[in-house]
Amino acid sequence: MRPLLLKGRTLLPVVQGGMGVGISGARLAGTVAGLGAMGVLSALELRRQYPDLMAQTDPLPIDDHTRARIDAANFEALRREVAKARALSGGRGLLAVNIMKAVSAYDAYVRESLACGVDAIVVGAGLPLDLPDLAREHPHTALIPILSDARGVQLLLRKWEKKGRLPDAIVIEHPRLAGGHLGAARVADLGDTRFDFEQVLPAVREQLRTMGAEGQVALIAAGGMQGPQDVLRMQRLGADAVQMGTAFAVTDECDAHTAFKQVLAGARPEDIVEFVSVAGLPARAVRTPWLDKYLRVLPKLQSVAHPKRRCNMGFDCLAHCGLRDGVADMGQFCIDQQLGHAMEGDLQRGLFFRGAGALPFGDRIRPVSELLRWMVGGALPDAAPTLG
Secondary structure, three states, X not given: OOOEEEOOEEEOOEEEOOOOOOOOOHHHHHHHHHOOOEEEEEOOOHHHHOHHHHHXXXXXXXXXXXXXXXXXHHHHHHHHHHHHHHHHHOOXXXXXXXXXXXXXXXXXXXXXXXXXXXXXXXXXXXXXXXXXXXXXXXXXXXXXXXXXXXXXXXXHHHHHHHOOOOOOEEEEXXXXXXXXXXXXXXXXXXXXXXXXXXXXHHHHHHHHHHHOOOOOOEEEEEOOOOOHHXXXXXXXHOOOEEEEOHHHHXXXXXXXXXXXXHHHHHOOHHHEEEEEOXXXXXXXXXXXXXXXXXXXXXXXXXXXXXXXOOOOOOOOOEOOOHHHHOOOOOOOOOHHHHHHHHHOOOOOOOOOEOOOOOOOOOOOOEOHHHHHHHHHHOOOOOOOOOOO
């Protein structure tokens, strides 16, 4: 099993995925980095980790100043979380921040993360063609887009090459297997074979060879990883590492409520459902009471969808929002509220994003150290993660 080489660092070939609205915060990302892997903070709604910042912003009058005040609280939370994660990691591993391209404050989140001095910026939920421009003054920060098919990778590589910068790594996420927002145009496309790792990884490797960039861009396969055999299989196909989200979400160190972890760990295959998010992207989550009711009433919600004068929360967290903008074929709910309830462990009101596959430890919640020991070498819990 080969290590992941990124920006001059030698890392374990298992990357922790970024999970928004307080799921992957400082405790999780710092612990992962401290064990020699890549830990990822999600920038979204980190204020929920801080009672003082929530007291300043919840509730707020719905006016023209609301979004600026919430953004300011989230940027302050991001600064605090990066500092905490750095302290936990002890300078080991690599610390990244994940940002959704679909959020309205995307540019500001990128700049704030760069100002915090993080090691890497990871961008998903959209094609970040502008990321090299935003990070022009930070050549030592790794830039890592998340994509799902070879065509999207080819487009991004061509655009970035013209800007004089290539990605340091690319996460290749399979939409049939991953959790949360998925990289396909429609729910019906999730199983399209063009997303299969067996097609995408060799094709991207060939693109890099054609560009003369072989060895310059690491590939990280994401979706459905369960054990060391998956790491080895992905490396044989051309990946350098694998990324896991749900498996890290159900660890002791995950920053969410214990009930959140129990919902994800206890979900059966028949409990997992795909639908269209309010961001207009296919998504995958556990069918909890809120999601079950929402899917039942969705046709009625779509029939009365109409543009609103302003966001119900005054937040405008998404650049394009099905609920606010009245787009009937997009989701019709407030994603900030529902994901926040999930992070707090509210089974009745939360939206619980989850990957499709079985988890390495079944329904058990275990430490990050045990997950890495298992994934890297199939080692027993009392063994240290090693590369072999």
